[in-house]
Amino acid sequence: MxxxxxxxxxxxxxxxxxxxxxRTYEVQCSQLETQAKDAKAELTQKSQEYEQRLEELRNKVExxxxxxKKADEKEIIRLMxxxxxxxxxxxxxxxxxxxxxxxxEVQCSQLEGEAKGAKAELEQKSQEYEHQLEELRNKVKELEVSSDSKDQKWNMKxxxxxxxxxxxxxxxxxxxxxxxxxxxxxxxEQTVYAEDCDRLGVYLKPLxxxxxxxxxxxxxxxxxFNEIQELKGNIRVFCRIRPxxxxxxxxxxxxxxxxxxxxVVANPSKEGKDALRSFKFxxxxxxxxxxxxxxxxIQSFIRSVLDGYNVCIFAYxxxxxxxxxxxxxxNGATSETIGVNYRALNDLFKIATSRESFIxxxxxxxxxxxxxxQVRDLLITDGSPKRLGILTRxxxxxxxxxxxxxxxxxxxxxxxxxxxxxxxxxxxxxTAMNERSSRSHxxxxxxxxxxxxKIGSTMVGNLHLVDLAGSERVDRSEVIGDRxxxxxxxxxxxxxxxxxxxxxxxxxxxVPYRNSKLTQLLQxxxxxxxxxxMFVQINSDISSYSETLSTLKFAERVSGVELGAxxxxxxxxxxxxxxxxxxxxxxxxxxxxxxxxxxxxxKGSVGSIVWRNQIPRSRSIKHYEADNQQPMDDHIHxxxxxxxxxxxxxxxxxxxxANAETSGFTDSDFxxxxxxxxxxxxxxxxxTDGSENSSLTEGKKSSDKRSxxxxxxxxxxxxxxxxxxxxxxxxxxxxxxxxxxxKKSVSIGNLKPPKLWK
Ligand SMILES: Nc1ncnc2c1ncn2[C@@H]1O[C@H](COP(=O)(O)OP(=O)(O)OP(=O)(O)O)[C@@H](O)[C@H]1O
Numbered sequence: 001m002x003x004x005x006x007x008x009x010x011x012x013x014x015x016x017x018x019x020x021x022x023r024t025y026e027v028q029c030s031q032l033e034t035q036a037k038d039a040k041a042e043l044t045q046k047s048q049e050y051e052q053r054l055e056e057l058r059n060k061v062e063x064x065x066x067x068x069k070k071a072d073e074k075e076i077i078r079l080m081x082x083x084x085x086x087x088x089x090x091x092x093x094x095x096x097x098x099x100x101x102x103x104x105e106v107q108c109s110q111l112e113g114e115a116k117g118a119k120a121e122l123e124q125k126s127q128e129y130e131h132q133l134e135e136l137r138n139k140v141k142e143l144e145v146s147s148d149s150k151d152q153k154w155n156m157k158x159x160x161x162x163x164x165x166x167x168x169x170x171x172x173x174x175x176x177x178x179x180x181x182x183x184x185x186x187x188x189e190q191t192v193y194a195e196d197c198d199r200l201g202v203y204l205k206p207l208x209x210x211x212x213x214x215x216x217x218x219x220x221x222x223x224x225f226n227e228i229q230e231l232k233g234n235i236r237v238f239c240r241i242r243p244x245x246x247x248x249x250x251x252x253x254x255x256x257x258x259x260x261x262x263x264v265v266a267n268p269s270k271e272g273k274d275a276l277r278s279f280k281f282x283x284x285x286x287x288x289x290x291x292x293x294x295x296x297x298i299q300s301f302i303r304s305v306l307d308g309y310n311v312c313i314f315a316y317x318x319x320x321x322x323x324x325x326x327x328x329x330x331n332g333a334t335s336e337t338i339g340v341n342y343r344a345l346n347d348l349f350k351i352a353t354s355r356e357s358f359i360x361x362x363x364x365x366x367x368x369x370x371x372x373x374q375v376r377d378l379l380i381t382d383g384s385p386k387r388l389g390i391l392t393r394x395x396x397x398x399x400x401x402x403x404x405x406x407x408x409x410x411x412x413x414x415x416x417x418x419x420x421x422x423x424x425x426x427x428x429x430x431t432a433m434n435e436r437s438s439r440s441h442x443x444x445x446x447x448x449x450x451x452x453x454k455i456g457s458t459m460v461g462n463l464h465l466v467d468l469a470g471s472e473r474v475d476r477s478e479v480i481g482d483r484x485x486x487x488x489x490x491x492x493x494x495x496x497x498x499x500x501x502x503x504x505x506x507x508x509x510x511v512p513y514r515n516s517k518l519t520q521l522l523q524x525x526x527x528x529x530x531x532x533x534m535f536v537q538i539n540s541d542i543s544s545y546s547e548t549l550s551t552l553k554f555a556e557r558v559s560g561v562e563l564g565a566x567x568x569x570x571x572x573x574x575x576x577x578x579x580x581x582x583x584x585x586x587x588x589x590x591x592x593x594x595x596x597x598x599x600x601x602x603k604g605s606v607g608s609i610v611w612r613n614q615i616p617r618s619r620s621i622k623h624y625e626a627d628n629q630q631p632m633d634d635h636i637h638x639x640x641x642x643x644x645x646x647x648x649x650x651x652x653x654x655x656x657x658a659n660a661e662t663s664g665f666t667d668s669d670f671x672x673x674x675x676x677x678x679x680x681x682x683x684x685x686x687x688t689d690g691s692e693n694s695s696l697t698e699g700k701k702s703s704d705k706r707s708x709x710x711x712x713x714x715x716x717x718x719x720x721x722x723x724x725x726x727x728x729x730x731x732x733x734x735x736x737x738x739x740x741x742x743k744k745s746v747s748i749g750n751l752k753p754p755k756l757w758k
Contacts, residue, residue, distance in 0.1 A: 235505050235532045236282045237559035239263060239552070240294065242322035242539050243287035253540040254548060258286045265552065268542050279552045281559060287540070291336065294326065294535075295343045301531050302344045305448055306351050306361070308459035310530035312466065312522055313340060316494070316555065317537030318547040319470030326535050327467045328423075340535075341419065341444060341465050345412040348446065348463070358454060364406045364447040365415050367422035370517045371440035372489045378422035378442065379405040390520045400521045406447070419444060439486045441493065441518055442467045464525050466518075468494065471551060493518045494554075500526055501534070501558040534558060 241258065244251050256276060257264035263284045267275040285294055298313065305311050315323035329339035352361040367378040368388065375388040388403045409415050426442055446463040469490040496516030503511040504527045513523045526532055536555035538548045 234527075234530065235501055235534070235559070237534045237536060237555050238283040238285065238294075238297065239279070239281045239536045239538065239555060240285040240289065240322065240326060241287045242320075242325070242537060244541065252542040254542055254545050255538075255540040258284055260284065263552075265540075265545075265548065267549075268545055277549070279556050281536070281555065291326075291329065291339060291343070295340055298340065298533055299343075299347060301533055302347045302463065303351060304531060305446070305461040305463040306348065306355070306450065308450070308461045310462045310464075310525035310528075312464045312525040312530060312532045313344075313535070314466045314468055314497075314533070315535045315537055316468050316497075317471060317535075317551055318539065318544065321470075321537035321539045321544075321551070323467055323470075323535070323537050326537060327465060328419075342412070342416065344463065344465065345415050345446070348448070349412050352448075352450075355450075359450045359452055362449045362451075363409050364449075365409050365418050366401065366404045366406050366445040366447070367418060367442065368401055368404050368445075368521070369422075369426055369440040369442045370493065370521070372486060373493065373517050375401055375404075375517055375521065376425075377401075377404045378425045379407060379418055380425070381421060390517060400445075400524065415446070439469055439483075439490065441469050441490075443518075443521060462525055464522055466522070468497075471547075471554070492516060498554050498558050501532065504532070505558065 241255060241263075244253075252268075254265050254268060255263065256266045257278075261282065261284060262278055262280045264276055264278045267277070269275075283297055301311050301313065313327075315327045317323050325339065327339050328341050329337045333339070333342075348363070352359075352363065355361070365379075369376050369378050375390060377388060388401050390400055407414075407418055409418070422442065422444065426440060444465040446465075448461045448463070449458060450461075451458045471490070471494055493516035496512065496519050499512050499515065500519045502508075511527060513519045513526070519526065524530070534555065536551060538544075538551055540548065
């Protein structure tokens with residue numbers, strides 16, 4: 001109850017408190033209401049103000065919004081544009097990106113492929129290297145093994161060698177001792193040998209004498225060859241048949257048969273055997289013969305000009321028969337068709353050049369024509385031809401026409417230039433037969449003076465290349481007046497030439513050189529040791545029968561070779577006999593030469609021993625040869641033989657044999673000489689070196705044979721001197737004074753060497 005009372009009291013307290021609070025609260029509320037009213041009024045005022053302000057602000061906002069809206073629109077438009085640009089850029093970039101992406105993808109795929117390949121290769125190579133490395137390791141192992149075994153072997157060998165060296169050293173000591181004793185014995189032998197040599201030297205003296213004579217024998221032999229040539233005929237007649245010219249309808253030939261040396265022509269007006277007539281010449285060239293073939297048959301004639309001989313080459317025949325063709329060649333000639341003149345000049349210069357180390361040649365050219373028996377210089381360029389005189393005696397330097405222009409030449413082209421001038425100056429007259437008919441004789445003379453550089457001697461050779469005027473008969477040329485006079489002069493000079501050559505071929509005591517200018521001009525080159533070659537040109541056309549026949553008769557007459565004539569066979573018999581004589585002499589000489597060689601070898605070996613023993617050495621045959629001045633032509637042939645042998649691989653004998661086979665006048669002439677020289681100059685020196693030892697061993701045998709050899713040599717010398725003494729009247733240089741008869745020409749001792757240009 002108490003509690004209830006407390007609670008009542010509390011409730012009464014709380015009711016009082018609540019009453020007080022209620023009253024304060026009411027006061028406050030009234031206050032607050034007042035305040036709220038004030039505030040409400042104030043608020044209303046203020047809200048009005050605010051609304052006003054708000055209205056203003058709203059307007060302002062509205063304005064700002066308007067402005068912003070405008071600015072925004074502008075900005076939006078710019079941004080849209082920008083966006084569009086950007087979009088475009090982005091799309092292009094996207095495209096680029098796309099393309100780059102694609103290329104990158106391709107490259108990536110390629111690189112991936114390559115990388116894969118490289119990887120595979122790398123793997124393969126590494127495998128290979130590993131394999132090789134493995135092999136190399138194996139090899140190294142093998143090598144190590146083999147080097148070990150070799151090392152062992154070498155050591156063994158070294159030991160063996162050391163043993164051998166020791167043994168050899170001891171044998172060397174023994175040999176030294178025995179060598180000393182042998183040396184002593186050899187010294188003794190040498191003394192004995194020197195005494196023997198002294199005795200041999202005494203024996204050799206007569207042999208040396210024989211060797212000296214041997215050269216004389218060879219010289220005689222060469223002379224005999226020349227003599228034989230003269231007997232065979234220093235005058236040669238070659239017949240050449242001109243082919244039918246293209247465009248000629250009438251092609252009936254009068255030539256029935258062409259042989260090596262003979263020719264048969266048929267008379268068209270006769271029949272059967274009576275129509276035929278044969279002619280014999282040194283050579284007959286058919287119409288198909290080339291210029292080169294013709295020249296090859298006369299080449300050695302040309303060569304002999306450089307050896308100091310005079311050579312004359314003629315072309316004879318009727319107009320248009322091919323004289324100029326043979327001598328010069330056709331117009332606009334090629335290397336195949338050039339004639340004898342050009343070929344001869346080429347050869348002359350070629351040979352002169354090949355000899356220039358030992359002979360200095362001077363070559364001069366003259367060209368003259370003989371027209372109406374007057375000599376005219378063809379090498380004048382001022383256009384005023386003067387008449388020239390001919391010297392027939394003691395002509396200086398072999399020049400028959402000293403006043404004619406003489407031009408020194410150094411090459412064939414120099415001569416060709418001169419020939420062109422000469423041919424232009426040559427008188428050419430037109431006849432009914434041939435437009436180009438030459439009515440004068442043209443003479444191209446090549447004068448050669450050679451000086452031997454070693455011995456200083458000189459020699460002179462002349463080559464005359466003569467294109468004769470046409471030989472047709474006067475009546476056939478249908479000419480009168482001046483032309484008739486020309487033809488008469490031509491015929492006269494041609495028949496004078498025929499007479500001279502005929503007289504020479506007959507060895508007639510009188511040779512009628514003075515009957516024409518042509519023969520006067522060529523006097524020194526016709527006859528004597530001069531060589532004469534005549535080309536007889538014929539035209540086989542049936543219409544030219546009578547001309548051809550007279551040409552052939554002329555040629556037959558000058559050649560002196562008549563069919564069936566007793567003289568001709570007698571000559572050949574004598575030639576044969578002489579040839580046999582010469583060959584037997586050559587055999588004897590070669591036998592003697594063998595002996596000389598052997599003895600010379602013996603002497604050489606003896607000489608060397610003597611020298612070792614300080615005993616003076618006697619002069620050898622070789623020295624004798626070197627010191628002894630040989631004739632010019634010998635020297636030339638010697639050098640040429642040697643030169644030729646060098647070119648032919650050193651076989652002189654082969655060359656001689658080959659040339660002998662081709663036979664003919666000229667070949668035997670020159671080859672005979674070269675064979676002589678090869679005998680004389682090559683043989684003594686050739687076998688010395690190789691056979692010294694054998695000769696030493698055979699020395700005794702040889703010395704036993706020595707007396708036999710000397711006897712043989714003396715026999716040969718006697719035989720030669722007998723041959724010399726059988727010669728009759730001496731043959732002189734001057735053909736006019738030369739005595740007739742073949743036998744006289746057999747002379748060995750009296751033949752003169754080629755005339756030198758003194
Ligand atoms: N062997 C040959 N081969 C080819 N043609 C030739 C031969 N021989 C001569 N002839 C030609 O015949 C013609 C006459 O020849 P060429 O002029 O040489 O005669 P020729 O005897 O010198 O005359 P001429 O007396 O008038 O001087 C020329 O056209 C020449 O080319």
